[in-house]
Amino acid sequence: MTQFDYNRxxxxxxxxxxxxxxxxxxxxxxxxxxxxxAHPDHFAALVxxxxxxxxxxxxxxxxxxxxxxxxxxxxxxxxxxxxRDEREIAGYRYVLDLIHxxxxxxxxxxxxxxxxxxxxxxxxxxxxxxxxxxxxxxxxERTAQGxxxxxxxxxxxxMTPDAVEAxxxxxxxxxxxxxxDPLLVSLVxxxxxxxxxxxxxxxxxxxxxxxxxxxxRSGYDVxxxxxxxxxxxxxxxxxxxxxxxxxxxxxxxxxDYAPFVTYMLGIIDACYRELANRLPLVGAPADNxxxxxxxxxxxxxxxxxxEIIDANPGMSQRTLERILSKLQQEGVIEKIGAARSTAYQxx
Numbered sequence: 001m002t003q004f005d006y007n008r009x010x011x012x013x014x015x016x017x018x019x020x021x022x023x024x025x026x027x028x029x030x031x032x033x034x035x036x037x038a039h040p041d042h043f044a045a046l047v048x049x050x051x052x053x054x055x056x057x058x059x060x061x062x063x064x065x066x067x068x069x070x071x072x073x074x075x076x077x078x079x080x081x082x083x084r085d086e087r088e089i090a091g092y093r094y095v096l097d098l099i100h101x102x103x104x105x106x107x108x109x110x111x112x113x114x115x116x117x118x119x120x121x122x123x124x125x126x127x128x129x130x131x132x133x134x135x136x137x138x139x140x141e142r143t144a145q146g147x148x149x150x151x152x153x154x155x156x157x158x159m160t161p162d163a164v165e166a167x168x169x170x171x172x173x174x175x176x177x178x179x180x181d182p183l184l185v186s187l188v189x190x191x192x193x194x195x196x197x198x199x200x201x202x203x204x205x206x207x208x209x210x211x212x213x214x215x216x217r218s219g220y221d222v223x224x225x226x227x228x229x230x231x232x233x234x235x236x237x238x239x240x241x242x243x244x245x246x247x248x249x250x251x252x253x254x255x256d257y258a259p260f261v262t263y264m265l266g267i268i269d270a271c272y273r274e275l276a277n278r279l280p281l282v283g284a285p286a287d288n289x290x291x292x293x294x295x296x297x298x299x300x301x302x303x304x305x306x307e308i309i310d311a312n313p314g315m316s317q318r319t320l321e322r323i324l325s326k327l328q329q330e331g332v333i334e335k336i337g338a339a340r341s342t343a344y345q346x347x
Contacts, residue, residue, distance in 0.1 A: 003253035004163075006170040009188050010180040013261055021265040022181055028272030029220060036225075045313030046225040046278070051075060051100070053227035053310065055092050058208050061233050064088050068306060087123040095119050095209055100224060103216035108171050108189075110164045113198075116209065120202055128200040132160045137197055152247045154197035167192045171214075183268075186214035187261045194243070195250050208232070211264075226271040238263060278311060288315055292323045296333055302343035 036043045052075045059065060064085045066074070073079035074090050081087040095116055099106065106112060118130025128134070139152040155163045167189055174185045194207040212223045222228070232239050242263035249255050277298050291312055295303075303311075309320055324344060327333045333344050 003251060003255070004166045004170050004192065005253065006174050006185065006188060009255075009257050010174065010184055012256075013184055013188075013258060015258065017262060018184070018258070018265065021262065021269060022183065025183070025220070025265065025269050025272060028269070028276060029222070032222065032225075032272065032275055033219075042313065043225055046275075047100070049310040049313060050223065050225055050227045051093070051096060054212075054223070054229040055089060055096060056230075057227060057233040058205050058229040059085075059089050059092055061229070061236060062204055081123055084124065088121070090123045091120045092205060092209075094122060096212075099209060099213045099216065103213055106213060106217075108168050108214070108217075110161065110168055113164065113168075113206070113210070117199055117202060117206055120205065120209075126201070132164075132198050133157045133200045135200070137200070139197065151244060152195070153251070154195060155251075160196060160198045163196045164193075164198050167196070175218075182218035183215065183220050183265075184261065186211065186218055187264050188257055189214060190264070191243075191246060191255075191257055191260045195247060195255075215268075220268065222268060222271045222275055226275045228267060228271055231267045231270055231274075235267070288312075288319055289323050289326070291315070292320070292327070293332070296327070296344075296346050299346065302336060302345040304343045308344070 052072060055075060056065070056071055066083075066086050066089060070079065070082075070086065071089065074081065074086060075093055081090045098116075098119065114130045114132075121129035134157060136156050137154055138150045139154065140148050141151045171185060171189045174180060175182055190207055190211045193210060194203060197203045199206065208229055212228065215221070215223060242259045246255055246257055246260040292308070295308060295311055305317065305320060305324075308324075309315055309317060312320075324333070324335075328335060331347055334347050335342060335344055337343050
């Protein structure tokens with residue numbers, strides 16, 4: 001597998017832009033690690049919110065969805081899946097829970113990756129669950145004229161087991177060598193994984209789950225508290241553009257990992273910044289109204305009631321509705337949309 005040369009790939013990433021992004025992330029990482037120890041209850045509340053948002057966003061990227069109410073029931077294990085989409089959502093929740101609870105005990109090997117893929121489909125019972133693809137696949141996109149064209153041709157099915165073995169070996173060698181930041185090693189691995197496209201289905205979701213696993217094993221745990229998948233979904237057009245640019249020359253070992261890695265570092269930094277924005281709420285019990293005022297002071301765009309509650313764990317919906325009504329009367333915020341599309345923004 002000549003295209004998997006992590007020494008070359010990682011060395012080429014040591015640009016001022018990447019080094020600067022890593023420095024910012026490390027600074028945020030140090031601050032939030034200390035605060036998570038000092039305020040475990042607050043961070044525990046953020047974990048449950050992030051799990052729901054991550055499961056919802058990662059599946060929506062693949063056009064898998066259900067209602068907000070059903071999603072929360074499935075996440076809290078208060079309901080059984082009713083259809084195909086809900087079974088796949090429940091499978092994602094299962095693997096995400098496993099990664100959250102046992103990441104340090106989950107080694108990066110082909111066998112473990114197969115097991116996680118099998119668990120992703122544990123509620124749907126698909127025959128392809130936990131097995132490598134049995135036929136070649138193509139990543140295609142539809143043009144403005146409606147024509148379906150190949151954007152990228154992944155590793156052939158017959159070469160897939162060896163390719164996954166190769167990137168697992170490269171990953172472990174780089175982590176053991178400690179020459180490069182493990183976050184960079186993790187992102188290079190994630191890009192190679194999605195480029196190999198080793199399964200008949202579930203490659204995108206598996207790539208995001210493995211990214212979280214590798215980040216947690218490296219000590220970058222912001223995804224536990226702020227959903228990385230939600231941020232990717234919010235910028236998914238840029239996500240696909242970065243994948244496309246970095247994919248050029250990949251099969252020949254001439255890929256430029258920088259566009260994808262730079263994009264992901266930006267996503268991770270944005271999540272750390274979002275977490276930092278919530279930190280002033282940590283500590284002595286804050287006045288609910290002041291917390292909501294502070295939320296809108298920081299808000300760019302609009303937010304639904306659910307998003308506001310998710311950003312302020314522990315606040316009841318009744319309390320939030322009272323505060324929103326008061327802020328509207330004062331002219332601080334305004335309501336936009338109606339019914340399910342209702343949201344709030346600063347005037």
